[in-house]
Amino acid sequence: MKQSFLTAIVAISFIVISGCGNQKLNSAVAKIEPIKGSGVHGVVTFKQEARGVRVFAEVRGLAPGNHGFHIHEFGDCTGEDGKTAGGHFNPAKYPHGGPDDKHRHLGDLGNIMADNNGYGVIDRLDSQITFEGAKSIIGRGLIIHAKPDDLSSQPTGFAGPREACGVIGVAK
Ligand code: CU
Ligand code: ZN
Numbered sequence: 001m002k003q004s005f006l007t008a009i010v011a012i013s014f015i016v017i018s019g020c021g022n023q024k025l026n027s028a029v030a031k032i033e034p035i036k037g038s039g040v041h042g043v044v045t046f047k048q049e050a051r052g053v054r055v056f057a058e059v060r061g062l063a064p065g066n067h068g069f070h071i072h073e074f075g076d077c078t079g080e081d082g083k084t085a086g087g088h089f090n091p092a093k094y095p096h097g098g099p100d101d102k103h104r105h106l107g108d109l110g111n112i113m114a115d116n117n118g119y120g121v122i123d124r125l126d127s128q129i130t131f132e133g134a135k136s137i138i139g140r141g142l143i144i145h146a147k148p149d150d151l152s153s154q155p156t157g158f159a160g161p162r163e164a165c166g167v168i169g170v171a172k
Helices: 002-022
Strands: 027-034 041-049 052-060 065-072 108-114 120-126 141-145 162-167
Touching (some): 027 141, 041 162, 052 108, 108 120
Antiparallel strands (some): 027 041, 027 162, 041 052, 052 120, 065 108, 141 162
16 A cells, blocks of 8 residues: 555656656747847747747837847857847748748847837737747847848848847746
8 A cells, every 4th residue: 555655656656747748839039129229128928829920029218110130049148238148040041031931030020019118019920930940040140130120131131220139048
């Protein structure tokens, strides 16, 4: 009796521990902070859904209009011009493009459009972003630019200086 009770405890512990080990990441977040006193700041979240990853961004302090919005290779916002974040995250080695292009940098999320109050929102489902393996966005950088991304100029969309930076981390 006592023996089988212990066996059950061991078995349940094993299931719980291995279950935790297999738990997939399904949510990430980046706090966006200003570069060089730009005043641009906000939060970007990434959540796994059945048909892709939901990208939701709320950003304040922008000049009205479009601003390039990308995942960059490195989660390093230490440089005062944001260049320490490297170029666009591009694990598949495709050319620069727009968020709806099949062949694009993985980090090409297009633009965030700010209203006259400097407030911008993105809410879209992305079919390419992943939290697993070599293409994982975890630990990469999120950069917002001063100018619009034209979605075609190589290799950056001509989006100009970097105005804000964040590091994409695992979320609860
Ligand atoms: Cu960028
Ligand atoms: Zn790009």
